[in-house]
Amino acid sequence: MTIQVTACRTEYETNPVGLDERKPRLFWRLESDRRNARQTAYQILVSSTRERISREEGDLWDSGRVESGESTHIVYEGKALQSDTSYWWKVRVWDEDNQASEWSETASWAMGILERGEWKAKWIGRKAKPDLELQPSPYLRKEFSVRKGLRRAVVYATALGLFQLRVNGSPVGHLFAPGWTDYDKRVQVHAYDITGLLSEGDNAFGAIIGDGWYAGTVGFLGRHVYGERPFFLMQASLEYEDGSQELVITDGSWRTSEGPIRYSDMILGETYDARLELTGWDRPGFDAAAWEEPDVRAGYNGILSAAVEPPIRITQSMQPASVRRTEAGTYIYDMGQNMVGWTDVRVKGEAGTKVSLSHAEMLNPDGTLYLDNLRKAVQQDHYILKGDGEERYEPHFTFHGFRYVELIGYPGEADLSTITGKVIHSDTPVTGTLETSDPMVNQLFSNITWGQRGNFLSVPTDCPQRDERLGWTGDAQIFARTASYHMDVSRFFTKFVGDMIDCQQPSGAFTDVAPDAGWIRHKMWNTRLNWFAPDNAGWGDAGVIIPWTLYLMYGDKRILETHYGAMVRWVEYLTNNTDGLIRPDYANYGDWLSIDADTPNEVLATAYFAYSTKVLAQIAGALGRTADQDKYEAHFASIAEAFRRAFVEEDGRIHGETQTVYVLALQFGLLTERLKPLALARLTADIRERGNRLSTGFLGVGYLLPALTDSGELEVAYTLLTQEAFPSWMYSIKHGATTIWERWDGWTEEKGFQTPSMNSFNHYSLGSVGEWMFRYMAGIEADPNAPGFRRAILRPQPGGRLTSVKASYDSLYGRYSIEWQLSDSGQLTLEVEIPANAAAIVEVPGKDILLDGKPAEGGRPAAGQEQGMAVELGSGKYTFTSTLVSRQSLNV
Ligand code: RAM
Numbered sequence: 001m002t003i004q005v006t007a008c009r010t011e012y013e014t015n016p017v018g019l020d021e022r023k024p025r026l027f028w029r030l031e032s033d034r035r036n037a038r039q040t041a042y043q044i045l046v047s048s049t050r051e052r053i054s055r056e057e058g059d060l061w062d063s064g065r066v067e068s069g070e071s072t073h074i075v076y077e078g079k080a081l082q083s084d085t086s087y088w089w090k091v092r093v094w095d096e097d098n099q100a101s102e103w104s105e106t107a108s109w110a111m112g113i114l115e116r117g118e119w120k121a122k123w124i125g126r127k128a129k130p131d132l133e134l135q136p137s138p139y140l141r142k143e144f145s146v147r148k149g150l151r152r153a154v155v156y157a158t159a160l161g162l163f164q165l166r167v168n169g170s171p172v173g174h175l176f177a178p179g180w181t182d183y184d185k186r187v188q189v190h191a192y193d194i195t196g197l198l199s200e201g202d203n204a205f206g207a208i209i210g211d212g213w214y215a216g217t218v219g220f221l222g223r224h225v226y227g228e229r230p231f232f233l234m235q236a237s238l239e240y241e242d243g244s245q246e247l248v249i250t251d252g253s254w255r256t257s258e259g260p261i262r263y264s265d266m267i268l269g270e271t272y273d274a275r276l277e278l279t280g281w282d283r284p285g286f287d288a289a290a291w292e293e294p295d296v297r298a299g300y301n302g303i304l305s306a307a308v309e310p311p312i313r314i315t316q317s318m319q320p321a322s323v324r325r326t327e328a329g330t331y332i333y334d335m336g337q338n339m340v341g342w343t344d345v346r347v348k349g350e351a352g353t354k355v356s357l358s359h360a361e362m363l364n365p366d367g368t369l370y371l372d373n374l375r376k377a378v379q380q381d382h383y384i385l386k387g388d389g390e391e392r393y394e395p396h397f398t399f400h401g402f403r404y405v406e407l408i409g410y411p412g413e414a415d416l417s418t419i420t421g422k423v424i425h426s427d428t429p430v431t432g433t434l435e436t437s438d439p440m441v442n443q444l445f446s447n448i449t450w451g452q453r454g455n456f457l458s459v460p461t462d463c464p465q466r467d468e469r470l471g472w473t474g475d476a477q478i479f480a481r482t483a484s485y486h487m488d489v490s491r492f493f494t495k496f497v498g499d500m501i502d503c504q505q506p507s508g509a510f511t512d513v514a515p516d517a518g519w520i521r522h523k524m525w526n527t528r529l530n531w532f533a534p535d536n537a538g539w540g541d542a543g544v545i546i547p548w549t550l551y552l553m554y555g556d557k558r559i560l561e562t563h564y565g566a567m568v569r570w571v572e573y574l575t576n577n578t579d580g581l582i583r584p585d586y587a588n589y590g591d592w593l594s595i596d597a598d599t600p601n602e603v604l605a606t607a608y609f610a611y612s613t614k615v616l617a618q619i620a621g622a623l624g625r626t627a628d629q630d631k632y633e634a635h636f637a638s639i640a641e642a643f644r645r646a647f648v649e650e651d652g653r654i655h656g657e658t659q660t661v662y663v664l665a666l667q668f669g670l671l672t673e674r675l676k677p678l679a680l681a682r683l684t685a686d687i688r689e690r691g692n693r694l695s696t697g698f699l700g701v702g703y704l705l706p707a708l709t710d711s712g713e714l715e716v717a718y719t720l721l722t723q724e725a726f727p728s729w730m731y732s733i734k735h736g737a738t739t740i741w742e743r744w745d746g747w748t749e750e751k752g753f754q755t756p757s758m759n760s761f762n763h764y765s766l767g768s769v770g771e772w773m774f775r776y777m778a779g780i781e782a783d784p785n786a787p788g789f790r791r792a793i794l795r796p797q798p799g800g801r802l803t804s805v806k807a808s809y810d811s812l813y814g815r816y817s818i819e820w821q822l823s824d825s826g827q828l829t830l831e832v833e834i835p836a837n838a839a840a841i842v843e844v845p846g847k848d849i850l851l852d853g854k855p856a857e858g859g860r861p862a863a864g865q866e867q868g869m870a871v872e873l874g875s876g877k878y879t880f881t882s883t884l885v886s887r888q889s890l891n892v
Contacts, residue, residue: 497543
């Protein structure tokens with residue numbers, strides 16, 4: 001079979017609408033059942049109409065035959081793209097035998113509104129009711145008519161706040177739009193093709209707007225962080241067969257009313273009075289005589305940019321695992337999983353009856369909901385019945401982090417089908433799977449994935465339940481690699497890097513939360529919090545680490561180019577704020593939530609300073625800026641030297657003597673060859689002295705198992721992974737955890753719950769061990785010399801009590817998979833799969849290595865291993881067998 005072109009995407013997305021990237025990048029995948037299937041050339045056609053593309057007329061761009069193997073990030077080089085316009089494209093390729101493929105299916109993208117001057121719409125809202133802290137959510141509507149011959153209709157919408165849009169009664173778009181940005185600087189515009197929802201004659205737009213991050217409660221920063229109340233902006237563009245165009249825009253001609261949503265606040269929950277429903281409000285013909293004129297806002301000084309973040313959606317519905325009726329007559333449900341979203345309830349009863357849903361992560365010893373750790377958050381929704389038969393309710397502009405739900409005031413008998421949990425997050429498609437022979441390791445992986453699902457909601461938040469839910473950059477950087485194996489976070493993190501850049505300080509400092517949300521200002525007011533600063537080690541460094549992660553995982557050079565200046569400013573800022581290249585002991589969270597092991601701030605901060613510099617040198621290299629690369633490499637070497645002079649003893653001891661200081665020094669390359677084994681010995685001794693247990697906090701934990709494995713202490717890594725005694729990952733699992741806890745000691749047998757002032761049970765940072773599970777245990781590694789998985793390094797590292805691991809990663813090229821199995825006698829079977837137009841260096845441990853039953857040809861000794869072999873392979877499925885040196889030595 002000749003090669004096939006599939007999965008055509010534009011800017012990482014399938015047929016996106018509303019882009020503002022004037023040179024969008026095109027991606028495709030190849031499929032073939034042959035081994036070594038490869039592209040040697042391609043041809044792209046881009047057309048202004050679907051008809052033209054079907055006739056193979058690339059009137060906007062015909063790339064001609066391009067001799068190239070590249071099938072990702074191909075930059076559009078055709079005629080200038082126009083606002084509010086759709087484009088069609090297809091591609092064909094030539095394979096390694098110069099055989100041409102068929103043309104791909106036709107793909108498309110559409111540009112959004114490119115110039116500010118093209119925005120004719122006005123921001124509209126509703127005046128606040130006096131003396132009401134929590135305001136009803138405004139409803140907005142507008143009728144308009146559509147002539148005969150409508151060809152295309154696209155609506156562009158955004159809000160300072162949140163919006164839910166409806167067209168002729170149908171919902172359009174997704175939840176929590178437009179997402180969270182620093183609204184003073186920027187707001188994202190979402191675009192939807194609504195051609196199919198309109199018909200000739202009367203039509204209606206409806207929108208409900210919510211306070212969201214703009215006007216509602218943000219973390220512990222209170223309400224009205226950006227503004228007093230929400231506003232909506234919408235511009236629909238209708239294009240007719242005769243070439244004419246009409247706009248329907250938000251302006252003073254819309255009408256507004258309050259409705260059943262009495263308030264809806266991210267952190268404080270919602271109250272919905274169904275008796276106040278406005279039936280038919282979002283369809284034409286509704287009697288809006290009682291509705292009022294909207295409040296038209298003067299303007300907005302921020303940037304209107306095309307939405308980059310993936311849509312937020314309900315991705316799963318969950319039935320509760322069990323329910324118990326309390327003495328008070330309420331019901332307590334156990335969802336069986338700590339999750340994020342909301343619950344939907346069905347109820348029948350008299351008008352005016354109030355049913356409440358209260359959400360919590362844990363139960364108190366007496367079986368009641370443990371609400372203390374929510375701090376000021378109120379995870380409660382209240383529904384007041386209209387009394388007309390079975391009613392169904394779910395909230396609108398709030399979300400909760402919970403495993404347990406208390407149903408209060410329910411009329412009649414409730415059972416398992418009364419409520420349904422809705423899992424809500426940024427819909428980043430799953431790309432990684434992992435399953436092992438060990439059920440506890442599998443549970444750990446599951447907990448990590450739920451931590452990601454629970455906390456990736458527009459921005460990567462620290463936690464989803466208490467009055468916090470901020471985009472903590474330190475948490476995001478330590479988890480970024482794990483996250484990018486598990487899900488396609490290309491656009492999610494591209495958006496977040498933008499958020500970090502938007503709040504980079506004039507000094508060059510990257511902040512510890514993004515969007516900034518007035519955080520910096522808040523910290524300045526609040527002297528009690530003056531230990532917060534915009535440049536915390538391991539937090540600000542996210543501004544360099546996350547773009548680099550996007551490059552490794554997706555081969556995204558554009559993000560490096562676009563933000564190169566900002567990253568240089570960060571490193572220059574750090575440099576200017578050091579003393580002899582040592583970052584002083586100030587403004588630092590340290591190795592946050594380490595356990596009984598305080599890493600000195602100056603050691604930690606200098607190590608991260610070195611690392612940011614090293615990554616910047618690599619980024620300069622990737623961009624071909626060789627002079628800068630040399631400069632920052634030399635700078636890194638000087639910082640490492642200063643680090644050693646200040647903190648490292650001749651005998652390898654590092655100031656602080658915590659696991660984290662050794663781990664960072666090893667992993668960031670701060671030690672000489674002579675010092676490495678000495679430091680490693682100190683690290684393993686510390687682990688042993690603690691009874692084979694870890695002590696790392698947020699900043700050390702992600703590098704702990706990689707540092708051990710890279711230094712040849714694989715078995716110690718496995719021992720820590722499967723350790724069940726406190727503190728360990730498995731300790732929480734033994735006690736029923738279904739997500740990653742914020743702290744190792746969130747709950748212990750001896751002490752019960754940690755302080756409720758900071759005790760989240762859904763915080764992904766300590767789940768950054770997922771990175772090691774993919775990269776080392778399964779062994780699916782990105783090759784930095786062929787980024788974006790153009791070439792992978794498949795390097796499984798069996799060990800510990802595991803007898804098998806099966807993992808896969810859907811890269812931009814397609815699926816890499818690995819499955820290894822180890823018999824009692826030490827026979828290893830390894831099956832790997834490499835996608836078309838990609839390659840892998842497969843490193844097989846052990847001796848007597850056979851590939852598909854024959855001695856493997858073209859292999860070389862595996863780097864840094866006594867036994868084993870490395871072989872570079874093209875696409876296809878391969879089976880290796882080998883004998884591991886001594887199975888005995890694997891059982892510590
Ligand atoms: C906590 C957050 C977050 C952490 C900071 C330092 O309040 O939950 O996880 O990054 O503090």
